[in-house]
Amino acid sequence: MGRIRSLAISLSSLTVLASGATAADVTSARSGANSEVVSMRRLTHAEYRNSIADIFGTEIEVRGFFEPTIRIGGLQAASTSVLSVTPVGFESFTKLADSIAIQVTGEKYRAKLPCVPKSAKEPNDACTAQVLSHYGRMLYRRPLIEDEIKSAVDLSHGLAESQNDFYAGLRYGLASLLQAPNFVFRMETAVPAGNKQWALDSYSRATRLSYLMWDSTPDAELLQAAEKGDLNTPAGLDKQVDRLMASPRLDLGIRAFFTDMLELDNFDTVSKDSNLYPKWSSGTAASAKEETLRTAIDLALHTNGDMRDLMTTRKTFINRNLAADYQLPFQFKGEWMPYEFAADSGRSGILTQASMLAMFSHPGRSSPTKRGVAVMDIFLCEPTPAPPANVDFSVVNDTSGPLKTVRERLMAHAANPTCASCHNHSDPIGLTLEGFDTIGQRRTMENGKFIDLSATIKGKHYAGAAGLGQFLHDDPKYTACLARKVYAYSRGVNSEDVPASAVKTAYQAFADSGFRMRSLLKSLVDDKDYFSAPAPSPETTSSAPNVADQ
Amino acid sequence: MKIDRRFLLRGTCQGALAVMGIPFLDCFLDSKGEALAATGKPLPTRFNTFFFGLGLTSQLWIPKTAGKEWEMTSQLKPLEPYRAKLNVFSGLRVPLDDNPNYQHWSGAAAAATGISPTKDKEFDSKTIDQQIADVISHGARFKSVSASSAGDPKQSYSSLGGANTLPAEPSPLSLYTRLFGPGFQDPTKEDWKPDPQVLIQQSVLSVVADNRKRVMQNLGPADRARMDQYFTSVREAELQLAAELQRPEIQAKVTIPSAPAEMVCNNSLPNLRNVTPLMARLGALALATDQTRVFNLSISEPTSQIFVPGDSLGYHQTTHEEPTDPGLGYQPRVAQYNVDMMQLFAMLLKELDAVSEGDGTVLDHSLVFAFTDQSFAKIHAVDGLPIFVAGGASGRMKAGYHVAGDGSTVSRVGLTIQKALGVSLDAWGKGSMEVKQPYTDLLA
Numbered sequence: 005m006g007r008i009r010s011l012a013i014s015l016s017s018l019t020v021l022a023s024g025a026t027a028a029d030v031t032s033a034r035s036g037a038n039s040e041v042v043s044m045r046r047l048t049h050a051e052y053r054n055s056i057a058d059i060f061g062t063e064i065e066v067r068g069f070f071e072p073t074i075r076i077g078g079l080q081a082a083s084t085s086v087l088s089v090t091p092v093g094f095e096s097f098t099k100l101a102d103s104i105a106i107q108v109t110g111e112k113y114r115a116k117l118p119c120v121p122k123s124a125k126e127p128n129d130a131c132t133a134q135v136l137s138h139y140g141r142m143l144y145r146r147p148l149i150e151d152e153i154k155s156a157v158d159l160s161h162g163l164a165e166s167q168n169d170f171y172a173g174l175r176y177g178l179a180s181l182l183q184a185p186n187f188v189f190r191m192e193t194a195v196p197a198g199n200k201q202w203a204l205d206s207y208s209r210a211t212r213l214s215y216l217m218w219d220s221t222p223d224a225e226l227l228q229a230a231e232k233g234d235l236n237t238p239a240g241l242d243k244q245v246d247r248l249m250a251s252p253r254l255d256l257g258i259r260a261f262f263t264d265m266l267e268l269d270n271f272d273t274v275s276k277d278s279n280l281y282p283k284w285s286s287g288t289a290a291s292a293k294e295e296t297l298r299t300a301i302d303l304a305l306h307t308n309g310d311m312r313d314l315m316t317t318r319k320t321f322i323n324r325n326l327a328a329d330y331q332l333p334f335q336f337k338g339e340w341m342p343y344e345f346a347a348d349s350g351r352s353g354i355l356t357q358a359s360m361l362a363m364f365s366h367p368g369r370s371s372p373t374k375r376g377v378a379v380m381d382i383f384l385c386e387p388t389p390a391p392p393a394n395v396d397f398s399v400v401n402d403t404s405g406p407l408k409t410v411r412e413r414l415m416a417h418a419a420n421p422t423c424a425s426c427h428n429h430s431d432p433i434g435l436t437l438e439g440f441d442t443i444g445q446r447r448t449m450e451n452g453k454f455i456d457l458s459a460t461i462k463g464k465h466y467a468g469a470a471g472l473g474q475f476l477h478d479d480p481k482y483t484a485c486l487a488r489k490v491y492a493y494s495r496g497v498n499s500e501d502v503p504a505s506a507v508k509t510a511y512q513a514f515a516d517s518g519f520r521m522r523s524l525l526k527s528l529v530d531d532k533d534y535f536s537a538p539a540p541s542p543e544t545t546s547s548a549p550n551v552a553d554q
Numbered sequence: 555m556k557i558d559r560r561f562l563l564r565g566t567c568q569g570a571l572a573v574m575g576i577p578f579l580d581c582f583l584d585s586k587g588e589a590l591a592a593t594g595k596p597l598p599t600r601f602n603t604f605f606f607g608l609g610l611t612s613q614l615w616i617p618k619t620a621g622k623e624w625e626m627t628s629q630l631k632p633l634e635p636y637r638a639k640l641n642v643f644s645g646l647r648v649p650l651d652d653n654p655n656y657q658h659w660s661g662a663a664a665a666a667t668g669i670s671p672t673k674d675k676e677f678d679s680k681t682i683d684q685q686i687a688d689v690i691s692h693g694a695r696f697k698s699v700s701a702s703s704a705g706d707p708k709q710s711y712s713s714l715g716g717a718n719t720l721p722a723e724p725s726p727l728s729l730y731t732r733l734f735g736p737g738f739q740d741p742t743k744e745d746w747k748p749d750p751q752v753l754i755q756q757s758v759l760s761v762v763a764d765n766r767k768r769v770m771q772n773l774g775p776a777d778r779a780r781m782d783q784y785f786t787s788v789r790e791a792e793l794q795l796a797a798e799l800q801r802p803e804i805q806a807k808v809t810i811p812s813a814p815a816e817m818v819c820n821n822s823l824p825n826l827r828n829v830t831p832l833m834a835r836l837g838a839l840a841l842a843t844d845q846t847r848v849f850n851l852s853i854s855e856p857t858s859q860i861f862v863p864g865d866s867l868g869y870h871q872t873t874h875e876e877p878t879d880p881g882l883g884y885q886p887r888v889a890q891y892n893v894d895m896m897q898l899f900a901m902l903l904k905e906l907d908a909v910s911e912g913d914g915t916v917l918d919h920s921l922v923f924a925f926t927d928q929s930f931a932k933i934h935a936v937d938g939l940p941i942f943v944a945g946g947a948s949g950r951m952k953a954g955y956h957v958a959g960d961g962s963t964v965s966r967v968g969l970t971i972q973k974a975l976g977v978s979l980d981a982w983g984k985g986s987m988e989v990k991q992p993y994t995d996l997l998a
Contacts, residue, residue, distance in 0.1 A: 039772055040772050040774070041772050041773050041774070041777060042774070043777075044773070044777045044780065044781070069707075069721075069728070071707075071721050072707050072708045072719075072721055074675070074708075074717055083717065086717060086780075087717060087718065087780075088718055088779075088780040088781075088783035088784055088787075089783065089784045089787050090714060090718055090719075090720050090721070090783070090787060091697060091720070091786075091787040091790040091791065092700075092720050092721050093721070093787065094784070094787035094788060094790070094791055095732075095787075095791060095794075098755075098759075098791060099736075102755075151768065152765075152768075155761050155764055156761060158761075159757060159758065159761045162757065163754060163757065176754060176757070176758050179758055180758050180761040180762055183758075183762055184762055184765055185765055185769050185781060185784055185785075186765070186769065188784075189781075189784075193772070273705070273706050273820075275820040275821055275822065275859075277822075277861060277863050277864065277865070277866065278822075278863060279863040279864040280863075280864065280866055366866065366867065366868055366871060367821070367859070367861050367866075367868055368861065368864075368865065368866025368867065368868065369866040369867070390656065390657060390674065540774065
C-alpha cells in the first residue's frame, strides 16, 4: 500500500502539466451549479467510427457491433437523445475500447504517441498523463479534468507495474476513456447567458457544429477555437462555420443526414425474393444506397443545386450492378459514372431510384401504400396514422380474381370508409410510382394488364412519377419539411415537435437562395437561437423510459 | 489526493491487490493447488422465450378437449414429440383497457409484460425474461442472451422497458462469438482456469464506474435515468467478469463445437430452417454450460416478413389479403405458414431436449415461453392468443396439458411461469390483466 501512496503524491504534480490552463475553468463550469447538461446523445455507429478515425487515424480498425437505433419523427438522430446503453451495448463498447487501445499502444503505432517513456518496462506517469490528456481531450471533446486524468493514470500505473510494461498499462488507461460515458455520449452543457437565458458552452458548440457538418468529433482547430472562447463571438463562430463548410469533409456530414432522413440504414435488411428477382443481390442493394447518396450530395454540395430538383432530376450515378438493375448498357471502366436517364424513361429524381422503390415494397411485389406512406412521411413530414384494427383485407387481394392490378385491388380497398381516410391520402402518391417494380425496374404491364399511372393528389391530376416529382417539387411543404428535418437532426429532437418559428429564419434564407442546401445550413447555425438552451428545470422530461427505478 | 477505494477493492484477491503482482492463479486454487471444486449445488433453472409473429389458425390449432387427454391438432403436429413436456393455452383474454389495439404489438407486449402497452413498439415495463433474469441469473456469465434467426438485431422482444430493447445476435456466428468466443473458458475441459485478463478488466471497469458521481451531476431527470441505465450496464459487465472467475458447475457432457460459418440470415423460410436449429443448439449449449440462464429466440418480427421464395406476398400480406376459403373456412396459405412456424418452434424444443444433464435434459430444467402478437392476424385480433409453455422447470412445473379458455388473461401464464421459477411475487400485470392466481394445478 505504501507504494500506492507515493504514486499518488507524485501524480498530483503531473496532471496539471498536461492538462492545460483551461482545465480549471472546465472543472468549475462542469461541477458547479451554474451548468446543466441539456442534451445527451448516444454516438451513432457512423459518428463513433468517424471520431475514432479522426482521433487515431484510419489505420485503426473499428470492428464491432453497435446497438440498433429507432426512428422518432422520421430520424434516428432524435432517438439518440432518448436511448441509453443496454448491457449488450456496453459489452460491445468495452470490446471496441479494448481493441482500439491495443492497436494504439501496439508497436506499429507507438511512434505517433505524443511522448516516449524513458523505459518501456515501467510506469511513467508524466508520459501516461500526456498521452491520455492528448487523446482524452479529443475523445471527450473538451479537456479532461484533473480527477479524470488521475484515475486513468492511476490505473495505467498499477497495471504497467504489475506487468512490467509501460504500454500495457497505457492500454488500459486509454481503454477506460474509450468506454466512458463522456465519450459514448455527446453531452451538451449549457451555462447562463444573461437575461435568464441559457446557452451552450463553447465546447458543446464545437461538438454540435462538428457532428452536424462532418459527422465527427471536433478537430484540433475547432477545439482550440472553443478553448479561446471564439465560438461565443459572431466573428469567431463565422470563421469556424465557414471553414467547416468549405472542407470536402462536409460531404460526410451531409451524407449522414441524408442517410438518416431517407432511412437508407433500413436498406441493410431489405431482402427480395430471389426466385422472382434473381438479379437482386446485396451488391445491388449497397449500390442503390450509394447511388442515392451520390445524387443527393452532388445536388446539395457539389453543384450547389436547387434542392427541389431532388424530386425531378434525371441525373444520377450508376455502376455495373445498377446498370443491370435498370437494364442499361454499362460501357465504363471506372466504378461509378454519371448518367442521365432519357426524357421518356419515366424517372423522376430519387423517388424513382432503386433504393426508394425497393425499400418501400414487399419482397416480391411493389406496394403503392408503402411507397405513398414513405413519401408523405419522409418528404412532406406527414406521418400516416396506423391502420384501424379489425379490418378485413381479403377483397384487396386475389390476383386470380377479377382485380388484376394493384390499383384495382386498392380501389376496392378505398371503397371501405374505414380504410379510405388514410388510403386516399397515401395511395394516389404510391400509384404514380407503379411504373416500377419491387426492385426498381420499369414496367408497363402487371399480370397482363396495362398499368394506369394517373392520380389525383390534393385535387389536381398527375400522371406517373414525373407528375409526382413535379408535385413535390412545387409543394412548399417539401422544402419546409427538409429544413425542419435538418434542424431536428442537428439538435437530436423529434421533428414533429419543432415549432415553425424555430426554423423560420433559416427557411427564409433557404428559400431566398433558391433552396440551396449550403444556405440552409449556414443560416441555421448562424441563427441567434441555434445554441440557446432552455433554462434547467427539475420538471424536464422526455420520452425516455423510466429505467431508474427498475 | 487519495487512491480510489473501488480501484483497490475491485482488483483484489485474497485481500491483496492482484494487479500489484500477487501470483495471479493462486486466487483460484485450493490448498492442494487444484481449481476450486464444484459444491454440488442443484442445476439452475433456466428460462427461454420463443417469439413467432402472426399467431395461428384457431380452427386448426386449438385441441377439442382440455386436460391431459387432448387429441393432437394439425397445426400442433410438429410439437408432437414434446407433447408430454408441453402446456398449450387457448382462449386467453387480452383486455387492452383504454389503450388502442396497436396492431401487431399490443398482443405481444401483453404476453411479455402483462401490461396493455400505452405506446406502439414499446414495452411498458421490463419484459418477463428480464424480470426473471433479475432473479435467476446471478452467477451466470450473461444475464440473458437474445438471438434473431432472421438476422435482424431489432427483432428482439427482450426489453428493459420503453425503447431500451436488448439487441439480438443476428447470426449463428455472432451468437457463437458472444457465447464461446474471447472470454469463454470451457468448463467442460479438465484444465479449466480463469483468464488472468479478467482481473485487469475488472480494474478498468472500476475506473469507468467511478465516473458515476461526476457524470450524474447536472443531468435533467430523463437523462439521469438514461445515465443510470448506462451504469447499470457497467455493473452488469462487472458481474459478468466476476462470473468468469468461477468455474461454472455443470452436469452436461457436451462439447463446444467450432465456430459456424457465415450464413445468410433473412426472412426467407428455407434460410430460417437452416439458421434456427443452429441458434437453438448454441442456446442450449450456453444454458448447459451456464454461460447464461435466459435465452430468447425470435424467428420474425410481429408483422412477420417471412416468405417462401416465389410467393410475392409473403406471410404478413397473405394474412391480410388471402380470402377465407369458403369450403375450408380458413385461409389455406396462411395455415401452411402457421405450421411452418410451429416447425421452427419444434426445432428449439428439439435442441433443448437433446442436451442431457443430471437427471434429465436442458428442457426438463427449463421453461420455454412461446408467444405471438395476434390470435387472428387477418383482423388484428388479440383475444385467444396462442401461448405455449414447454419444459419442466426442474420438476416445478407439470406439463402435457391443454389449458382451455376459462376467462383467464394472458398474464396468468406469465405469473405461473414466474412462480414455477421461484420469483417471489403476489401479482403480475396491470389493469384488467393484473392477476394474483397462478395456474396452481400446473405448479408442482
